[in-house]
Amino acid sequence: SVRDRRISHAQLFFGPEGAGALPLAIAYAQYISCTGIKDEDACGKCPSCLKYAKLVHPDLHFLFPVNNTASKKEDPYCDDFLSEWRAFVLQHPYARLNDWYLYIELENKQGLIKEKESDAISKKLSFKSFESDFKIAIIWMAEKMHEVASNKLLKLLEEPPEMTVFLLITENPEILLTTIRSRCFPVKVPLIAADDMTEALQSRHQLEASQSASVARLAIGNYARAAELIRENEEDGFQLATFREFMLAGFMNNIGSGMKTVEALSALTREKQKAFLDYSLRMIRENAVKQIRNSSLNYMNLMEEEFSVNFSKFIKGSNVVPLTEEFNKAAYDIERNGNSKIVLFDLMLKAGKLLRR
Ligand SMILES: [Zn+2]
Known part of the structure; x- marks a missing residue:
């Protein structure tokens, strides 16, 4: 279980689209930051958990691909999209890269985790944590990192700031630098079993049993598709x-x-x-x-x-x-x-x- 494992300072969550690597990484981050009484799971009630519920914990940092949009024209940072990102993840935890691009109206452009983001995150992580024991950096779609950003991240992984946990998420681990991969503890996230998906669909979407079973069958383990x-x-x-x-x-x-x-x-x-x-x-x-x-x-x-x-x-x-x-x-x-x-x-x-x- 999560509790028995020593907390590794760099972990790579990887799995196919719709398997839920992002919600799993966030749940794990919430768990290790929880200050309440926790057993197998975060308590859900402590100040840390309450902030995690809105993704506003001051020691939780995100990197994700962005680019210029109609409303953010001048080489924006991830942080310029932070409120959109939080709303998006809370609404669609299993969503796909393209859903995110549609959400911020990227139109036909590709998103990227730019070089300057690695300097920004490096600076944030150089400070002491605010509330939690750990500072946590979640990097969604790590394969979208610019090459220079990747190399700077590698430096951070080699000489990590104190009490910092990096959670990298990818659907394509083979595209990442091998040197980054070898620095990370691998966490494989499999597709969701049909029974689990049927149950989740029933409770989250108020579907009838037969209906959720047929959606689960069609979605083949991909929650985003469901x-x-x-x-x-x-x-x-x-x-x-x-x-x-x-x-x-x-x-x-x-x-x-x-x-x-x-x-x-x-x-x-x-x-x-x-x-x-x-x-x-x-x-x-x-x-x-x-x-x-x-x-x-x-x-x-x-x-x-x-x-x-x-x-x-x-x-x-x-x-x-x-x-x-x-x-x-x-x-x-x-x-x-x-x-x-x-x-x-x-x-x-x-x-x-x-x-x-
Ligand atoms: Zn808690």
Whole structure:
């Protein structure tokens, strides 16, 4: 266990994307900094643990890849992104490098741990710790260190400042300098076992047992992928609910409820309106496959399957092509800045008529 191990001043946490090397390193840092009564785990209640819960402990330092963004244009330090970093890690502990880049809107640039960061961290660690016995430096995606930064870090690892623990995290240990690797105690972080993931998904995301088991199966041990699948599911749930309202209002020729749905859709961005039309086209296609070819070879999730038991009865050889044409035409008009309300309302009436055919 963690407690039995002597605290090594440099440790390398490595494992594949989504395995959770970062949350593990943070938990370990919290554990060795905890000043309360701890056994196998940090106490969660002492002043140190409370600061760790917000990642604001003064003896906890982070390095991570950054670059210029629209709001931070002038060769920023990691510290310039510290509040974004804390919010990001607290929200998405298992997140991937690209999720971070999206979060800070790096656009197409790559992040880097720059040369000047090694001087900055070296200076911070040269002071005595503020509150904890240890000063801890967590270096996320250590393979993103600039070569000069790597060499300076190596010097620090060779002659570490007093009471300092370096926790390096990487998905690609083979890219790190061998001299750095050989200085670090290796901590391998494996992918998450299906049972553990199922349990975690159930408690963290309030999924039902069968649903979390199927997400866990699809994510193959990658928690970041699991979280993404859940987001996609929620997105599909929204699309399906809207599609159902839209088609039902059209079918019933219910102008009042149709207008409400159309107004809600028109309030979205054009991108999202397009996404709804793409989703609708997919549902029409899947239901046609289900009904006309009586095939079980379709690509619907459980919710969509349930919806389609009835809906597919209204999709026939005679209306599937005109329906597809109408939705495509609407997508074309929306893309060319047609008036969304008019385009979508018209589409709803036409689709309803075709469904009644
Ligand atoms: Zn504690």
